[in-house]
Amino acid sequence: MKTSTIIRNPLLAAERGTVYKPRGNRLVFALAFPNTYHVGMSSLGFQMVYRLLNELPDVVCERVFLPDPEERERVANSRLGLTTIESNIPLRDVDVLGFSVYFELDYANVAAILRLAGLPPLARDRNEEHPLVVAGGPAMSINPEPLAEFVDVVAVGDGEELVPEMMARILELGSSRAGEVIDRGEMLKALAQVPGLYVPSLYRFEYDDEGRVAEIKALNGAPLPVKKRVTLDLGKYDVSSAIVTPNTEFGGMFLTEIARGCARGCRFCFAGYGYRPVRYRKTEEVHPLNAAKRGEPSKAVLEAGRVGLVGSSLSDNPWCPEIAAAFAELGLEVNVSSVRAETAKEELMQALGKGTQxxxxxxxxxxxxxxxxxxxxxxxxxxxxxxxxxxxxxxxxxxxxxxxxxxxxxxxxxxxxxxxxxxxxxxxxxxxxxxxxxxxxxxxxxxxxxxxxxxxxxxxxxxxxxxxxxxxxxxxxxxxxxxxxxxxSVRLSELQALLARGDRRLGAVLLDVADSGGGWKSALRQHGVDLEHHLRRERGRDETFxxxxxxxxxxxxxxxxxxxxxxxxxxxQNSQEPPAADDPKWMESSPELANSSKGTARNAQG
Ligand code: SF4
Incomplete structure (x- = not known):
């Protein structure tokens, strides 16, 4: 089975690091990226969740992607519907279907994947006979509301601790196909109590005559607001490519994260606010380097031959040049996505110069x-x-x-x-x-x-x-x-802006777009969505978003x-200089984050 799957699927054949885990009595998690294989496998966050899930002994995680447009009709008419790529498990047979959502323009693809799987796309039409549908990823921590009608649960914030906790709770409660069956409503109420999990069906939104949100009400004891989860000690976790394949944006490059969040706070940038506190990985917290130092360099890294350092404004990380030099010493070519002009140091440029970037x-x-x-x-x-x-x-x-x-x-x-x-x-x-x-x-x-x-x-x-x-x-x-x-494109940017600040009433539009294969204009017209109102009205200081x-x-x-x-x-004041990672100026709002910044200070002193 395993061999024939590999031979039949050239994408799998080109991968290093794929996990093939027998199902047995394990809970089956289909990890979906609502775009193509190429885009999904370029995402380090998607790969991290794949690794986290497969490290859990009672869970098997397989991946699924949006088929190419010319493939979709065949999949929709097939007996199994959309299946996972590793062992062709139909999505309608899995226990949990989890979406990793990065881009607003992929929201309609979430609805499309549910349709291709033969599942009711709206959460209210599903029950314990269907997989639990979960969504996470950066877009879900910015504004999950446009997808509120489609998903059962949203994971908000960092996943390293939240994902295993969520799975432990699901296993404990029993899902429709693993262990004891419990009522979907009961399960959702229980999951809403896990810090960082948002269950959209447990919230009622009321609107005023102008169409703005008037009030948000939490039902059945669900928390309001839902606090994001933060992984304080990033150094404990290896956030690196789980699978290396040439079929990504980065070719066969091995990716490893060395910074999360950004202390600069540029006023347009979510990474400058939403990923606080800023965390920089020290050289000794870069797991692939540690493995090499122990004389056990990862085969995946060595075979890749190229390493990409990942993080927002990563040249602000004081250890970045040292990390780049350490990889270069292993004979690897070092690449960075983007550097900050003021902090791009000569050593970093030299390390880059040794490679082919x-x-x-x-x-x-x-x-x-x-x-x-x-x-x-x-x-x-x-x-x-x-x-x-x-x-x-x-x-x-x-x-x-x-x-x-x-x-x-x-x-x-x-x-x-x-x-x-x-x-x-x-x-x-x-x-x-x-x-x-x-x-x-x-x-x-x-x-x-x-x-x-x-x-x-x-x-x-x-x-x-x-x-x-x-x-x-x-x-x-x-x-x-x-x-x-x-x-x-200005037009696509407008759609992105609509979805970025939209609410759950856009669900009907997304469903129409998914069903029509991309007819945004007619879907917006049909549902009376006034773009000018959403994109260009003045929002008041105290408006509820x-x-x-x-x-x-x-x-x-x-x-x-x-x-x-x-x-x-x-x-x-002082924004000419990069603020220290633990500068209270960036954390002034939240005691929780102010505490967490001490973790960063400890790192910085180390
Ligand atoms: S430096 Fe880059 S990552 Fe940091 S806040 Fe500004 S735009 Fe965002």
Whole structure:
């Protein structure tokens, strides 16, 4: 069975690290990524949950992905419906179906997977005869409400401790196919008491005449708000690739996390707020390095030959250069996703230079000092030039820069400054006859205001203004040799913004989109969704938001203050320097997080 599965499925044949565990009496967990194999397997969080679940002796976890569009009809009409990739278990036969959700635009794919599995997509139409449907992943900690009608349980926050606890509780309670059968309602009530688990059916949302949330009510003793879970001692857990495969965004690279959260608090960025407290891994907390030091280097790492360091703003981690150098000493090529221009140190660039990474990604997001103050990303052009010069000196030939348009108070001059900055970079660092930049990729996205950031109140910019700014960029960069401009679709950004701040009434739209294979326009029209109301209305300081059902440990007053400072183009005091990981300024809201920051301080002193 095992061998024939491998031979039949070329994706599995290309993997190293796949777990094949006999089902026996184990609870079967289908871990679903609501996008393709390629996208899902590129996610370290998805891989971490796969590892965590398969480490549990009473659980077997197999994966499932959204089939390619041309495959979907065949799957929908097949006898088994959608199945897991390891041993073709039909999803309707598993005990728990868990979604790892990263992107708002994948929400309709959750409904599509439930349909392809032959399961009722809405939670209220399922019972203990059906798998328990769980969702986790970053998008579910930002705002799970658009998926509230589809899922039974949402895991909020870090998974290292929450996932095993949730599984222990499910095993203890008994699920429909493992052990004693208990009523679905009873199980949900019990799971709602596990810290970090949110059971949407136990909350009632009331709306006012304007369609805004008027009140959120918790039923049957469910907690309100639901506090996110935080893994304080990250060093205890190995967050590295469980499976290495060439069929991902990163080719066959082995990924390992060295930082979580970011102390910078850029005002548009969820990672700067929602993942607090910031945790940096020290060199001795990087598990694959420890294994190598013990003389037992992981085969997966050595065979991969390349290691990618993962984390938000990872060059802020003081141990980053040492970690990069240690991997380089093992003969591995070291790659990083994106570095902060002000903290990209020479040692890091040297370690990168020893590998074959020839593209460096930097994210200035705005090109004028004024707008950088608005978003609280106060780097200077000289930081960018210095980082690029160091990268070029170490063999980098491609630079990728991320920018946003539609930022609060942004003018056309701010957008023109992006073109000017690119011109100056190519002039100073462009390859003439010797080393230098051959390709400068300029990647631009419209601002999508995100929950739990200071910009959660901000209206999205009008479509016409965004299209106009796109044209300014196209004309300003068109004759610049070596520069490639990529602008995110305004229409898709609008949908993303709708889902990012939407509520559970969007469930009907998502179901229609899943059933029609992507007809957003007609689904929105049919359900009377007024995009302007959702995207562009002014939100009041005290408006209740759908995501207020969650508590990420942030002080709403602090977020509002930051928003007001942004509108006035002011920085928070001291934001020129990266704040210390345990700086109470970032944790002012929550005693729980203030305590947890002590863990980070301990790490920092170590
Ligand atoms: S530095 Fe990067 S990760 Fe950190 S808050 Fe700013 S944008 Fe987010």
């Amino acid at each position: 020839r593209t460096l990604t930097l994210a200035p997001e705005a090109a004028t000092d004024r707008l950088r103050r608005v978003i609280k990303k106060p780097l200077k052009d000289e930081h960018l030039h210095r980082a690029i010069a160091a990268a070029v000196a170490n063999g980098v030939t491609g630079i990728k820069l991320y920018f946003m348009i539609g930022l609060p108070t942004e003018t056309e001059e701010d957008v023109e400054a992006i073109c000017e900055l690119c011109r100056s970079i190519m002039k100073e660092h462009g390859a003439k006859s010797g080393p230098g930049i051959r390709t400068l990729t300029v990647s631009v996205s419209p601002l999508v205001p995100k929950p739990f950031t200071p910009f959660q109140w901000h209206p999205m910019e009008s479509r016409s203004a965004l299209e106009n700014k796109k044209r300014i960029l196209e004309s300003g960069l068109k004759n610049l040799r070596g520069v490639k401009l990529v602008v995110e 759908p995501w207020d059902v969650l508590d990420l440990g942030l002080n709403r007053e602090m977020l509002w203050r930051e928003y007001q400072l942004a509108l006035r183009g002011l920085l928070t």
